Amino acid sequence: MGEFGNVKVFIVYAHPSEDSLTRHVRDSFIAGLEHSGHSYLVSDLYRMNFTTDMSEEEYRREAFYRRDLPVPGDVQAEQDKINASDAIVFIFPLFWSDAPAKMVGWFDRVWTYGFAYGLDTDKNGRTMKQLEKGLVLCVAGNTMEYFHETGILGALEKVMLQDRLFDRVKSKEFVIFDGASRELESRKSRWEDHLARAFKTGVGI
C-alpha cells in the first residue's frame, strides 16, 4: 500500500505507562511511518482519559437500533479521525488474553449503528469509509510457544480481525511482540528485534 505514496494512518493506542515495551513499539512504528513519509494521528486512550463506559442512552441507540439518538461528541471525533485516514492501527499490551478494557470500551462506543455496522448511515448521513488497511500490534508477556500450546491468542486474533475489523478494512494483519514479561530473559534479548519489526511494519504499511 505504501508504494502508492503518503498513507494517512490513524493509531489507536492504549497503555497505562510510558515505561513499557508497548510505548517503544509505538514509537518505532511511528519512526517507520515517518521514514516512508506517511502521516499519522494518535488517539492515546489513557492520556485522553477516553470514556469507555457506555451511557444508557448510547446503549439504547445500539440495542434498539435508534439512529435518531445522538452520537456523543467524543465518539464523533474518533469517527472523524477514521474517515480522514487510509489505515487504522491498534497498539496495546495483552491484558488477560484480551485488549485492555480501555480499548475494548473504545470499540463499544465508537463502532456505532449506522457508522460501523447496519445498512444505513446515521441520522447525519455519516458512515464509516472502508479503509485500505487494518493492523493490530499486540505486546504479550508470554511466548509464542505458550500461545501455540494453549491456543489462547487465536481467540483474540479472530475477534480483532474477523469481528472488529471485518470488511471495514481491505487487508488486515495481527502482529505479536511476544515474550515481553519482566520475568523472562527474552524481554531484554528480544527488545531490539521487536523494535526493528515495529519499525519495518511502519515502513511497509
Ligand SMILES: Cc1cc2nc3c(=O)[nH]c(=O)nc-3n(C[C@H](O)[C@H](O)[C@H](O)COP(=O)(O)O)c2cc1C
Ligand atoms: C493486568 C495485566 C494482565 C496481563 N495479562 C497477560 C496475558 O493474559 N497474557 C500475556 O501474555 N501477558 C499478559 N500481561 C503482560 C503484558 O502483556 C505485559 O505488560 C507486556 O507484555 C509487557 O509489555 P509492556 O512493557 O509494554 O507492559 C498482563 C499484564 C498486566 C499488567
